[in-house]
Amino acid sequence: MTADTSGWGIPVGYANEFLLDREILDKDDTPVGKVDDLDFEILPDGSPVLSAILCGPTALGPRLGGRLGTWWVSIARRLRPNDDPTPVHVGIDDVDHVDRETLRLRITGSNAGTLRLQRWVDAKIVKRIPGGE
Amino acid sequence: MATAQLMADEVLRGRTTLAYADTVVTDAENDVSAVQTAFDTRQPPDATSITLRDEFDNVLQDAVTAAQDLRIAVRRDDAHAIRDGLDEAAKAVAQLQRYSR
Amino acid sequence: MKRLLNLTLGVMTAIGGFVDIGNLVTSGITGARFGMSLAWALLLGTAGMTLYGEMAGRVTAVSRRPIFHVVRERLGVRTAMVNLVASLLLNVLTLAAEIGGVGLALALASSINYILWVPIIGFLVWFFIWKVPFAVIERVFGLLGLALMVFVVALFHLHTHWHALASGIVNPVVPSGEGHPTWWFYAISLIGAALVPYQVFFFSSGGIEEKWSVEHLGEMRANALIGFPLGGLLSLAIMAAAVPVLQPRSIGVNHLGEVGLPVIAALGKVGLIIMLLGFFAATFAAAVESAMSSGYITAQYLGWSWGKQVRPSQAPRFHVVCLITVLLGTAFMLTTVDPVKVTLVSVVLGAAAIPLTFFPILVVANDRRLMGKHANGRIVNALGFAFFVVIVAVSVATLPLLFITKAGQ
């Protein structure tokens, strides 16, 4: 359709086939989450343009749908510091490239804001078990 | 019951460890007494079956006792007692088979 | 030379890893009760595990990503969530059964009631996940599990009627006095014992932990194509050994101790001790593997970091899921449920859940964008699809049979 190889390495594609549910790795190859949802901004001409990758339990919940989804989101909100229902946004400028399996960031995971739960679990549980340093 | 008999045989032939034999025979004893308990809790429908039930219960009781004796003998590793227990068990099994026909 | 050693190690650990409490119990029960008339189910299950194990390993090595990523990408969040929840529940059930199995093995060795061993075993399982390197767990227990070869030796020492055994395998007949539903229930239990979901996840995630890539395809294939079938052979030996010793005396297998009677009859004390070592290693390894499998699939579904290559503080959520699984499994065993019953139910439910995992594997192994020239060939596809139809049928029949036969009574 187009020879333009801009974008993130795949010029034209379907969300389910190259982006949604893919693993997100930071620039050091550390897993930082999954592409749980996508956020679009609507341009003045009415066309939606991808503005962020959404990540984390509050993004996943609505996709599960039904009672499980609602329940999932309410638990996830409680685990967040300020009961904030907005999921973690990974800005499109921080994305390096995608292939069909992974989405790679140009920043480290700690800057992407997706590792809050991991750090909490580490500090509150794992570090307190002998040998958990 | 057959499990306990086979196990006791192997004990006599010195082919097993006592711990293993003890565990197996204890389990077997529990199984037999579980059968008896299950049987005793059944409500017999009429007078003839009450008599029959009592007879069969006696036979079951013999089996339980035989299993107990075997277990005790095995635990003490007493060859003589094990042989007695085996005889007892064989009788109980023969009776059980008569009733199950 | 080192390569060859690795290969042998891999194959042997696959044998040891394949056999767990499920195989011990189902093979023992069916051999004692049905002779060799259900050997076909064991062989079928093993063939299926080999086929799909190889496929899963190939997808893992080529894409360098474990299977549960693929499950979510291809099945979508919701169906994958169903698979995740089902697999997690099964892992807890399987883990409980394995912990019970280790307890029973220790009880047979010590005559101390298994229930007293359960908390200690639970702790040890967690400790191994927490501290012991992956390769050590896999190799030490895989190799010790080979002690179960003693059943093969026993088979040669017993007065085995090889001809009758073989004809039992080739012409299966439902023994008189046994109902067809019961016979089919145990057939499913044997298929399920070979196809436990955690084994697929562990095999694949373990490949990532060992850094498999396309160059390791040969090693992976050898593990799957030699290891799993030999593991199946071991199960077959357990079944066959029960036939001459237990069946004529109509001894039913209700406890792990009865599974071992043929070895005692054939080989005496030495055989008994080796066998107990095998029981212990096989069930303990499986306990560790099923608990880790929970951590693996949860982390892979949600995109967390996982595994034993990184320090616990780098994968804290993975370790917490493993810990919770161990706690739940241990607590369940402490309710004094019969480990043998738990085993039967877990293998049968496992057979019902496995299509959700095998289906995406079969599809992805056909995706040439991902697999390139390593995609499935025609023969593998034909066999894979045929077996998939079989397990779907099994999965549909499982619950009705479970209730009709009251778990095979």
Place this chain on the structure above:
Amino acid sequence: MRLVEVIGCAVVDAGGQSLGEVHDVRLVADGPRDANGRSRYRLDALVVGAGGMAHKLGYSHDAVSGPWPLASIFRRTIRRSLVVPWSEVEAFDRPTIRIGVRKADLTSLADADDRRDDT
């Protein structure tokens, strides 16, 4: 607008005929440039109708061609998936999307011209 709000919406064509639910979207990298000078992804079209599962599994692409007979079954369901350009959307009021064209004027996902350019 989150993708989850679009997925699952029922699509109704200009004649009032229901086309099924949205199960995927086509993204084309021809939007305004981002901070790194790359074109941003624009939501170009909705994929509507049966075959969501088959599409997700990968069967809309030629590279997934087995195993028989699953491949041919899934291929057939994908033929019933329609591609609806976003520019045709007239009203987006979750859970319904109204479009300004008729079903007959839409292309099937299987005929979309970008299917074979990235093997």
